[in-house]
Amino acid sequence: MESAENLQIPVYLGVDVGGTSIKIGIVDDSGRSLAHGNIDTEHEKGPQDGVDRIIAFARELLTTTEVTWEKIVAIGLGTPGTMDIKKGMLLHMPNMSGWDDFPIRDYLSEQAGKPVAFVNDANAAAYGEYWVGRGQEYESLIMFTLGTGVGGGIIVHDNSLDGEHSHGSECGHIIIDSSPDARICPCGLSGHLEAYVSARSVALRTVEQLQSGSESSLQQVLQNQETITALDVANHAEQGDALALQIVKETAEYLASGIVSAMHIIDPDIIVLGGAMNFGGHEQQTGRMFLERIRERVYELTFPVLVENTIIDFATLGSACGYIGAAGVARRQLGSV
Ligand SMILES: [Zn+2]
Numbered sequence: 001m002e003s004a005e006n007l008q009i010p011v012y013l014g015v016d017v018g019g020t021s022i023k024i025g026i027v028d029d030s031g032r033s034l035a036h037g038n039i040d041t042e043h044e045k046g047p048q049d050g051v052d053r054i055i056a057f058a059r060e061l062l063t064t065t066e067v068t069w070e071k072i073v074a075i076g077l078g079t080p081g082t083m084d085i086k087k088g089m090l091l092h093m094p095n096m097s098g099w100d101d102f103p104i105r106d107y108l109s110e111q112a113g114k115p116v117a118f119v120n121d122a123n124a125a126a127y128g129e130y131w132v133g134r135g136q137e138y139e140s141l142i143m144f145t146l147g148t149g150v151g152g153g154i155i156v157h158d159n160s161l162d163g164e165h166s167h168g169s170e171c172g173h174i175i176i177d178s179s180p181d182a183r184i185c186p187c188g189l190s191g192h193l194e195a196y197v198s199a200r201s202v203a204l205r206t207v208e209q210l211q212s213g214s215e216s217s218l219q220q221v222l223q224n225q226e227t228i229t230a231l232d233v234a235n236h237a238e239q240g241d242a243l244a245l246q247i248v249k250e251t252a253e254y255l256a257s258g259i260v261s262a263m264h265i266i267d268p269d270i271i272v273l274g275g276a277m278n279f280g281g282h283e284q285q286t287g288r289m290f291l292e293r294i295r296e297r298v299y300e301l302t303f304p305v306l307v308e309n310t311i312i313d314f315a316t317l318g319s320a321c322g323y324i325g326a327a328g329v330a331r332r333q334l335g336s337v
Helices: 047-062 104-112 121-132 199-211 218-225 230-238 242-266 285-301 304-309 318-334
Strands: 011-017 021-028 033-040 072-079 116-120 140-146 150-156 270-274 311-314
Touching: 011 047, 011 121, 011 318, 021 047, 021 318, 033 047, 033 318, 047 104, 072 104, 072 121, 072 318, 104 116, 116 121, 116 318, 121 140, 121 150, 121 270, 121 318, 140 242, 150 242, 199 218, 199 230, 199 242, 218 230, 230 242, 230 285, 242 270, 242 285, 270 285, 285 311
Parallel strands: 011 072, 072 116, 140 270, 270 311
Antiparallel strands: 011 021, 021 033, 140 150
């Protein structure tokens, strides 16, 4: 339990909706998480049921803190998929049938009796890292979130670049290959960064190499499991497997192309790499090699002044960045500070 003296009021509720789970946290005015937890999305029950369970769980979380429901001044809601931020609508939600075209912001606001700030989940994550994570000392940040897909978020002087049509900061869909045989992105278009650096792509590119006969300790894994994950690649790279290391290195180089394109538009203080697929991050040799190769390649492709001044590093908040960032966006837009 957090002590009342340290509590920075007002307090916000942060919600990070995902296809399988929803992360929910009570966040104070300094960005500190007072209590947090997950519920299963159970998307097949529909968005109204999901919102009702978010509120019920938030009320339950509050009982572990000294904060009452009345003390929450606003809610930040981050969601995946495509959305109309101005209207507060979900548009198309892949993997969440029944949630399309739902006015989620207003429904949550009515049920909770609180104002709601609505934001893309990747922009929420970027805001979290900007507010209290790796980017907290800086004025501007670009975040790439590497998971099953690739999310992007851009924060400049406390503003999240959501765009006029809710499609700003889509760094996963930067074109890095415009040749006719470029890979197809899950969005249906070709040559996008996500098609080269997502966990799905890392697995696919590895399987292609194994099927073409490349020698690797991963051949046995493919035989046993009939599939390969990005985590398998990370583990085998850590044990020195040459193919796995090559895949990690190529992923870093593809990512560097996307980073340079975004850098040349925004010129931020820092590029932050978040998401579960970091090949072990700073904790493992492979993760450190991944980061070093990204830096080397970015610095080969950009201007001297940016080589000297642009920081590239892993995120620090882990999976908490989404709900903390959503709470931060609510504080920014709706807080009565
Ligand atoms: Zn795409």
